[in-house]
Amino acid sequence: MNKKMLKAALAGLMLSVSSIASAGLIYSSSQIGSDFRDISGSGTQFSLSDDALTGDIAFGFNFNFYDIVHDSARISSNGFIDFGPDYDEGCCTGGTIAPTGPNGIFAGLWEDLDSNNDTTGNMFYQTIGSAGSREFIVGFYDIAHYPTGNLVNFEMIIHEGSNNLEIQFGSLANEDVHTIGIENYDGTSGEQFYRGTNISQFSNTGVLFQATVPEPSTLAIFALGVMGLASRRFKKQ
Numbered sequence: 001m002n003k004k005m006l007k008a009a010l011a012g013l014m015l016s017v018s019s020i021a022s023a024g025l026i027y028s029s030s031q032i033g034s035d036f037r038d039i040s041g042s043g044t045q046f047s048l049s050d051d052a053l054t055g056d057i058a059f060g061f062n063f064n065f066y067d068i069v070h071d072s073a074r075i076s077s078n079g080f081i082d083f084g085p086d087y088d089e090g091c092c093t094g095g096t097i098a099p100t101g102p103n104g105i106f107a108g109l110w111e112d113l114d115s116n117n118d119t120t121g122n123m124f125y126q127t128i129g130s131a132g133s134r135e136f137i138v139g140f141y142d143i144a145h146y147p148t149g150n151l152v153n154f155e156m157i158i159h160e161g162s163n164n165l166e167i168q169f170g171s172l173a174n175e176d177v178h179t180i181g182i183e184n185y186d187g188t189s190g191e192q193f194y195r196g197t198n199i200s201q202f203s204n205t206g207v208l209f210q211a212t213v214p215e216p217s218t219l220a221i222f223a224l225g226v227m228g229l230a231s232r233r234f235k236k237q
């Protein structure tokens, strides 16, 4: 094999390995300890009518969610961040991972919330941290359920770099069915941490959705081996 052919073969192998290695982010969820950020004194306050979405809100960094990079998203008054493309405000009770209803969402506490049904509650967003490991935080503080007015406190946090998603819960009052999880853009897969009525059990805890790149397949490992052999031969010439 001459040098030109070897170079072309190596380039081809590298392409195939990188396409296998970037086959798609996978997510796992786990309960973590309390690390409530509380941006109520520093963040940008926003308000929404019942069952409504904000416009696009910029993170200030790029965030990979199910293999599409976003620099902004919308926030639903019903307790989730919406990455689109359908943009559904998710009225009303927290649903299952399914093609119906909102897709492409990060549900911190999806239920029929209504910030107009409380007297003291407010919603905020803020980006904090240093370039490379910034956090975009959305805080729901003392926001009421519809119709009872039972209050919830929680934060949805997306992480630059790791592309992890995190939820921090303050005090939570039970109500109807809540969904805590993430869902892809067509509702065909997701990672549901919890769906049910007993959310008070999560008061003052957190949830982490860890994004990982799948292990290279056997084919990729084989290709890497061939590349190693080829490059050793190439150096000898």
Ligand SMILES: [Ca+2]
Binding pocket: 096, 097, 098, 099, 100, 101, 102, 103, 104, 183, 186, 187
């Ligand atoms: Ca859905």
Ligand SMILES: [Ca+2]
Binding pocket: 050, 051, 077, 078, 091, 092, 111, 112, 113, 114, 146
């Ligand atoms: Ca609502």
